[in-house]
Amino acid sequence: MTMDRRIPDLRLEQYLLGELPPDQADEIAALEQSDPGVRARLEALRTSNESILRDYPPRVIAAQVSRREAEGPRRRPIGWMLPIAATAVVAASIIVWVARDVGPERQGPGYRSGPQETHGPKMVDPGTRLKGESLLLLHRVTAGDGGHEADSTPDSEDNPRALGVELLSDGDSASAGDVLQLEYVAAGAPYGMILSIDGRGTVTLHYPPAEGGDTTLAPGGAVPLPRSYELDDAPGFERFILVTSQAPVPVAEILEIARILGADPARPLPLRATLVQKSVLLRKPGEIR
Amino acid sequence: MPVDVEEYYRRYGPMVLRRCRSLLKREELAVDAMQDTFVQVLRHLEQLEGTAPSSLLYRIATNVCLNRIRTQRRHPEDADDDLLGRIAALDESEPRVLARNLIDRLFARDPVSTREIALLHLVDGLTLEEVAGEVGLSVSGVRKRLRPLKDRLAGLAGV
Numbered sequence: 001m002t003m004d005r006r007i008p009d010l011r012l013e014q015y016l017l018g019e020l021p022p023d024q025a026d027e028i029a030a031l032e033q034s035d036p037g038v039r040a041r042l043e044a045l046r047t048s049n050e051s052i053l054r055d056y057p058p059r060v061i062a063a064q065v066s067r068r069e070a071e072g073p074r075r076r077p078i079g080w081m082l083p084i085a086a087t088a089v090v091a092a093s094i095i096v097w098v099a100r101d102v103g104p105e106r107q108g109p110g111y112r113s114g115p116q117e118t119h120g121p122k123m124v125d126p127g128t129r130l131k132g133e134s135l136l137l138l139h140r141v142t143a144g145d146g147g148h149e150a151d152s153t154p155d156s157e158d159n160p161r162a163l164g165v166e167l168l169s170d171g172d173s174a175s176a177g178d179v180l181q182l183e184y185v186a187a188g189a190p191y192g193m194i195l196s197i198d199g200r201g202t203v204t205l206h207y208p209p210a211e212g213g214d215t216t217l218a219p220g221g222a223v224p225l226p227r228s229y230e231l232d233d234a235p236g237f238e239r240f241i242l243v244t245s246q247a248p249v250p251v252a253e254i255l256e257i258a259r260i261l262g263a264d265p266a267r268p269l270p271l272r273a274t275l276v277q278k279s280v281l282l283r284k285p286g287e288i289r
Numbered sequence: 290m291p292v293d294v295e296e297y298y299r300r301y302g303p304m305v306l307r308r309c310r311s312l313l314k315r316e317e318l319a320v321d322a323m324q325d326t327f328v329q330v331l332r333h334l335e336q337l338e339g340t341a342p343s344s345l346l347y348r349i350a351t352n353v354c355l356n357r358i359r360t361q362r363r364h365p366e367d368a369d370d371d372l373l374g375r376i377a378a379l380d381e382s383e384p385r386v387l388a389r390n391l392i393d394r395l396f397a398r399d400p401v402s403t404r405e406i407a408l409l410h411l412v413d414g415l416t417l418e419e420v421a422g423e424v425g426l427s428v429s430g431v432r433k434r435l436r437p438l439k440d441r442l443a444g445l446a447g448v
Contacts, residue, residue, distance in 0.1 A: 008409075008413055008414070008415050008419060009307075009308075009311075009413065010343070010344065010347050010413075010423070013304045013307075013343060013347070014343050014344070017300070017301075017304070017343050019343045019344075045303075045307075048303060048307060049303040052302065052303040052306050052307075053299060053302070053303065056302070056306070056320065058295045058296075058298050058299040058302070059295060061295075061298050061302060061323075061324065061327075062294040062295035062298055064324055065294055065298065065324050065327040065328055065331065066294055066331070068324060068325075068328050069328045069331040069332060267316065268316065268317045270317070270320040270321075270324075271317075272321065272324070273318075273321045
């Protein structure tokens, strides 16, 4: 019969840390030998220790803690973030649903093809979106020329029917060679950045154009980035992340975190709570090594 | 007293994150609360006496998380009546003299908050004796602090 239910988690933690009084430590050491339940809990803690330090490396966390401590008291309690984040998910879902519902019209009058379509989600009027939520929108250019970080400044007068556009949503499939146009809706967030992480762990900064660039977001409706982006053959996934903030975004810090911790597409980046992140994951063929 | 934050996190970070995960349930919130816990430690270094700090860190993490839960509950969309949420809200009805910053109180070795006692006993499952040992009160003292909570937490399983 197991006795481990009588041992609080904290006691086991302290046992592993070597911070229990000798008599209590001896008691748990004996139980570890005799009680499978205690042994399993301790083993789970040891495994968890390794996992946490691997997922959240000490160097990164220490830098974030020190930076946060230097910044002083929090400007905004995280509790305010939660309903906002939840509503944003709903808002994004609504937009995707609307976009997909009008799918058959994408090539019709309501969704004219042409390069200019990559510069604004004509199928979803930004003015009708739920106000107050920042959004990241990915459009796949379904015909025409692309090119990695291709210049997508308007040339519609020269080739007005060259391109079609498909709004992608989280979990959609994509392939090497797909050309994507990224847009953001600041919705009141004054600052932001956009990055992507692929299955090889490569991190690409999309906005601002360079690490030292201005992270000010343009207000109003959907704002396209000036350059489109062509997916390469990195396997598994490409994950796009919009990070918004009420203060200038620490681009270099976030890129560093992404490079170290971004390999798991299911895990949000461990950012401070004043930074709000929205993620869109595209699934790609191939196994992640 | 200089402190190696990285080394401190390496030693205590996993324990703190597990505690935050168990209370907040969501990974990003837990990671944020974990970092705030270490920030609190940095801001109160002078009160650390060089003794084994796991118990203190555990309690700081607990209170950081309870504050988060209480903040969430101020919004109608999060007003579910779970035991943890009710416990997190307890200090709002405590006397004003007890309402100052709980973290400061922890470092100052002030009397433990009622909600922390309630959490240890009702959520973590510690016996009255274990709670008493953890927070530095007598068993009768713990029992006395829990007794008035029965009405406020009435209707919830195990209370």
